[in-house]
Amino acid sequence: MKVLYFAWVRERVGKAEEALDPPPAVATVADLIAWLSQRGDEYAYAFEKPKVIRAAIDRMHVNQDTAIAGAREVAFFPPMTGG
Amino acid sequence: MKVLYFAWVRERVGKAEEALDPPPAVATVADLIAWLSQRGDEYAYAFEKPKVIRAAIDRMHVNQDTAIAGAREVAFFPPMTGG
């Protein structure tokens, strides 16, 4: 699965994207955030306030209780400030 | 007092403006409409539905119960359709 990071999430993680293969127990977006947070200080920092983080699966906004099964592209980012 | 007519009121009266000196008993805009209506068929036709007619005194919208004392310019017209 491709995981993308944007804005300050990208800056904190230190990369824009990576290919990851989380274990089967990582079922939802929230699970994925928890799993990522344990991969290192940069991830722990990026996801220190998980409720603030927005997520998209395959380019659609999703809630954190959404299942990630079958996802090709998961993205994490702060609340949007476009327009 | 100068009296102005616009749109179909003007067309029915047959003139765009005239100078008039209504008698003192003609106190309000409604009185003026009633007085004008008796000046001839063209006026009776223009003011046949007095409630539809809008009025302005000295270029400000007014209700028909407004006094005309001191008015320099009274205008009659249909509901506005600008914009």
Add this chain to the structure above:
Amino acid sequence: MTVPVTIRLQKEDFDVAREVAALSRGRTDIGAVVSFSGICRSDKADGEGDAIAALVLEHYPGMAEEEIARHAEEAVSRWPITGLTVIHRFGRIAPGDNIVLVVTASAHREAAFHAAEFLMDYLKTRAPFWKREEGSSGSSWVDAHDRDDTAAARWAKS
């Protein structure tokens, strides 16, 4: 600071881009510019009969400017806008051509949108203009719409 207000009644067409640029050029305190262009449609206002050949707009010179200025002043007092422009054409206008332009500028989009809608609703119901439709079978005055009065009523202060 005085808010720049431009009001023009004219026979000639106007240039939306020039008016939008005039309100924002050289300023960095404006975050939002809303423009509304009212355009002459070819279908009759009552939806019946043939296409129109033109609209003819009659106005009350003097009062039209003053009435628009009063509403422009009210818009400036009600919303934090940094500039506004109202241009209303009169005379003969062909389908597809511009009739009216309202441009509002503000730091924030809500104020710009609200002021533009307010001004358009008032232009429709309070500015002394009257439209006559010219068609192949003669000409007739456009009736006022109740829905325009309803739209304007929502801005009344309680």
Add this chain to the structure above:
Amino acid sequence: MTVPVTIRLQKEDFDVAREVAALSRGRTDIGAVVSFSGICRSDKADGEGDAIAALVLEHYPGMAEEEIARHAEEAVSRWPITGLTVIHRFGRIAPGDNIVLVVTASAHREAAFHAAEFLMDYLKTRAPFWKREEGSSGSSWVDAHDRDDTAAARWAKS
């Protein structure tokens, strides 16, 4: 009839007049065109500190287009609009320069205004763009505004 919808994400500036004209040119069924231009202000979003030197807009390529297209489609289904254009810039934008443009066309002004406001509220809260402010003392990401969420929430269907 298919409603023409134009969505563009670009680094380059846009021309409001050209986009307004593109939606109305050669048509006589359009009575109202509303344009909204979002412009880079020099004051910081939180109102504190020095003026900004520039905004840098990051976006999620692919999703941004798709998300805007979904809301454009929704606008077309909710209001009788005859055309709409959304242009959103990304990259570095100086104070006074354009950020975003929404243009909506309709037979009637209410639809054009509502669709433009709807699209702007959704662009602010749902389109995957993030603004970073660059200033003399460094750069920082702009926080999302609760009031933008409130503005977007009013369009939710019950």
